Amino acid sequence: MIAVNPGTQPLAYPCQDLLVPTDGSRGSELAVSEGVALANATGATLHILHVVETGSPGPDARSLLKEEELTNRADEIIADAIETAEAAVVNSIASKIEFGVPSKEIRNYIDTNEIDFAILGTHGKTDFSRYRMGGVSAKIVRTSPVPVMWVREPESSGG
Numbered sequence: 001m002i003a004v005n006p007g008t009q010p011l012a013y014p015c016q017d018l019l020v021p022t023d024g025s026r027g028s029e030l031a032v033s034e035g036v037a038l039a040n041a042t043g044a045t046l047h048i049l050h051v052v053e054t055g056s057p058g059p060d061a062r063s064l065l066k067e068e069e070l071t072n073r074a075d076e077i078i079a080d081a082i083e084t085a086e087a088a089v090v091n092s093i094a095s096k097i098e099f100g101v102p103s104k105e106i107r108n109y110i111d112t113n114e115i116d117f118a119i120l121g122t123h124g125k126t127d128f129s130r131y132r133m134g135g136v137s138a139k140i141v142r143t144s145p146v147p148v149m150w151v152r153e154p155e156s157s158g159g
Contacts, residue, residue: 004147011147014042015117021106021140023047024077027121030151032081035119036088044117045092048081049109051076051102069095101140110146120150 004011020035032048035094039046074097085093094101094113103127110118120137141148 002147003141003144005144006143008147010103010146012116012158015044017047017115018019018042018044018111019047019049019106019110019113019115019118020081021051021102021109021118021120022077022081023050023121024073024080025121026153027078027151028081029084029121030153032084034149034151036085036090038117038119039085039090039092040088040108043091045094046084046085046090047113047115048078048093048095049106050077050081050097051105051121052097053102054099054101060101071096076110102136103143106136106140107143116146118144118146118148120148122150122152 002011013036018035018039020028020031024033035046035048038044052067052074074112078095078097082093082095096109098109106118109115118140120140122137141150
């Protein structure tokens with residue numbers, strides 16, 4: 001599905017700079033795959049972004065250890081996405097790890113890097129962390145200055 005907010009620049013095709021924010025989830029992996037396919041089809045630069053959420057309330061004795069774990073995980077997430085893109089022979093890949101509020105950092109990245117299209121993975125609401133990321137996706141879809149495509153893992157038909 002693609003969302004275009006009122007007042008947004010019209011969808012430019014082919015896009016030149018394509019953003020895929022990733023958190024390492026299955027939904028994000030699907031978004032990376034879609035981003036790779038679109039970058040290959042259009043020759044766009046594929047921008048891969050991971051945001052380490054910061055700003056926990058109050059000091060925490062475990063903060064430094066937690067920050068190191070989060071940074072290591074961020075490095076793994078970005079490396080996996082780059083590996084996917086390189087395996088598909090994407091010509092131009094840019095990657096970045098940011099720290100802050102995910103929706104704000106994604107919006108800042110869009111503005112700063114002249115992104116003209118974004119692809120987001122969304123999740124089911126089966127647990128709190130997936131619900132929360134869905135909230136980030138919803139904020140981006142509602143406020144994005146560029147068209148946003150979101151992808152979701154198909155629900156299983158088993159039951």
